[in-house]
Amino acid sequence: MCALSMFLVGVDTTIVNVGLPEIGRGLGVGTHGLEWIVDAYTVVLASFLIVSGALADRLGRRRVFRSGLVVFGLASLACAFAPSLGSLVAARAVQGIGASMLSPVALAIVVNAMPDARERARAIGVWAAVFGLSMAAGPVTGGALIAVFGWRSVFWINVPVVVAALVLVAVFVPESRSERARRLDVPGQLLLTAALFLAVGILIEGPRIGWTSPVAVTCYTLIALVAAAFVRVEQRRPEPLMDLGLFRRPAFTAAVLGAVAVFVALNVSLLLTTLYLQQARGWTPLASGVATLPMAVGATLCAPWSGILVGRLGPRIPLLLAGGFTAAGGLCLVNLEQNTHLSLLLTAYLLIGVGFGFANAPLTNTAVSGLPPSQAGVAGAISSTARQVGAAVGIAVAGGLVAGVAPTGLAEASRTGWLLVTACGLLLFAAARAARTAPPKG
Numbered sequence: 304m305c306a307l308s309m310f311l312v313g314v315d316t317t318i319v320n321v322g323l324p325e326i327g328r329g330l331g332v333g334t335h336g337l338e339w340i341v342d343a344y345t346v347v348l349a350s351f352l353i354v355s356g357a358l359a360d361r362l363g364r365r366r367v368f369r370s371g372l373v374v375f376g377l378a379s380l381a382c383a384f385a386p387s388l389g390s391l392v393a394a395r396a397v398q399g400i401g402a403s404m405l406s407p408v409a410l411a412i413v414v415n416a417m418p419d420a421r422e423r424a425r426a427i428g429v430w431a432a433v434f435g436l437s438m439a440a441g442p443v444t445g446g447a448l449i450a451v452f453g454w455r456s457v458f459w460i461n462v463p464v465v466v467a468a469l470v471l472v473a474v475f476v477p478e479s480r481s482e483r484a485r486r487l488d489v490p491g492q493l494l495l496t497a498a499l500f501l502a503v504g505i506l507i508e509g510p511r512i513g514w515t516s517p518v519a520v521t522c523y524t525l526i527a528l529v530a531a532a533f534v535r536v537e538q539r540r541p542e543p544l545m546d547l548g549l550f551r552r553p554a555f556t557a558a559v560l561g562a563v564a565v566f567v568a569l570n571v572s573l574l575l576t577t578l579y580l581q582q583a584r585g586w587t588p589l590a591s592g593v594a595t596l597p598m599a600v601g602a603t604l605c606a607p608w609s610g611i612l613v614g615r616l617g618p619r620i621p622l623l624l625a626g627g628f629t630a631a632g633g634l635c636l637v638n639l640e641q642n643t644h645l646s647l648l649l650t651a652y653l654l655i656g657v658g659f660g661f662a663n664a665p666l667t668n669t670a671v672s673g674l675p676p677s678q679a680g681v682a683g684a685i686s687s688t689a690r691q692v693g694a695a696v697g698i699a700v701a702g703g704l705v706a707g708v709a710p711t712g713l714a715e716a717s718r719t720g721w722l723l724v725t726a727c728g729l730l731l732f733a734a735a736r737a738a739r740t741a742p743p744k745g
Contacts, residue, residue: 557734568724630724
């Protein structure tokens with residue numbers, strides 16, 4: 304059940320990517336506006352993950368889990384009926400709130416159900432495999448749905464899955480909560496949300512308003528002020544939204560930064576691939592989605608293997624593999640051309656998928672290991688927040704690179720994005736160095 308919920312959240316993060324050109328044509332908007340359709344979901348999801356984890360620890364994980372499913376399902380209906388860009392973006396934001404109640408709670412249920420560290424590492428590998436499959440398979444699913452039913456079907460498909468999940472949760476998922484409930488940190492929540500929206504907003508709007516314009520400079524100043532206020536508030540609260548002391552642990556910090564890097568790489572790859580194949584090469588959404596199948600296969604096959612390696616050898620080797628494969632995939636496309644051979648494209652997508660599959664289990668296990676199970680919801684939320692921040696930044700950066708570029712210039716304009724994917728892979732080498740080498744003890 305936890306894996307099913309993560310599949311739902313992951314698919315909805317990427318399934319929309321392949322449909323963006325069709326959504327743009329249907330609603331009459333360009334690339335610039337389309338970025339908000341994806342990032343309204345990911346930014347809100349990232350903003351509310353930690354508070355949802357705290358609520359789950361306080362009110363009960365199954366209760367919050369079920370509430371998230373209901374909100375997610377109703378918001379999906381609103382997306383499917385959206386008559387304009389503004390209403391679709393608003394519905395996607397509400398969808399993000401529902402999704403935030405699923406991701407950290409699912410991980411908390413897994414962690415609490417499996418106290419043995421080795422068993423937990425393997426379980427997180429399976430959990431990561433499903434999540435990796437969902438992230439990479441989203442474009443394939445979206446392409447098939449759009450080809451048959453149109454772009455609104457990518458939101459309709461969530462409804463029967465939510466209904467099935469609600470029934471199964473009632474039967475199979477036990478209630479659990481923290482022995483000591485945490486207080487809600489409303490000021491911290493507001494400041495974190497504001498900082499994320501400002502940061503992602505300037506990345507999306509920067510190419511249009513100018514990176515040195517008065518509006519942009521004002522935004523930079525506000526980001527710095529809000530971030531400083533967030534740190535100050537969190538340091539003074541007895542029960543902060545985010546325990547900044549955790550970042551004194553090199554392994555934890557490396558896991559968080561590694562999660563950001565992995566999801567920047569994945570989302571840059573998916574968006575650049577979608578726009579390049581559909582707009583520069585004239586492929587259909589279905590063909591574009593099928594082209595990413597090697598990414599889905601690589602992620603799905605390697606994620607459980609990564610969990611096994613973490614359980615036996617620790618996180619360092621899987622992280623080194625993740626970094627190497629991701630960097631290699633990005634390097635394949637740094638000289639992308641209008642008519643780059645299909646075999647090179649598929650090889651690059653396979654390598655990136657393999658890297659993604661190897662990355663999730665060691666990063667997740669490193670983030671939650673060493674923390675008490677009573678804080679599993681919040682611990683999982685911090686790790687998930689890092690992922691969604693990476694997703695939002697990746698979409699914003701990729702969109703900014705190609706916004707306003709003619710179809711014939713998309714290949715050249717996207718080369719910087721593939722360099723960024725390579726750099727994200729290299730960053731995982733640093734995360735591997737910071738991770739402890741010993742396997743978790745049973």
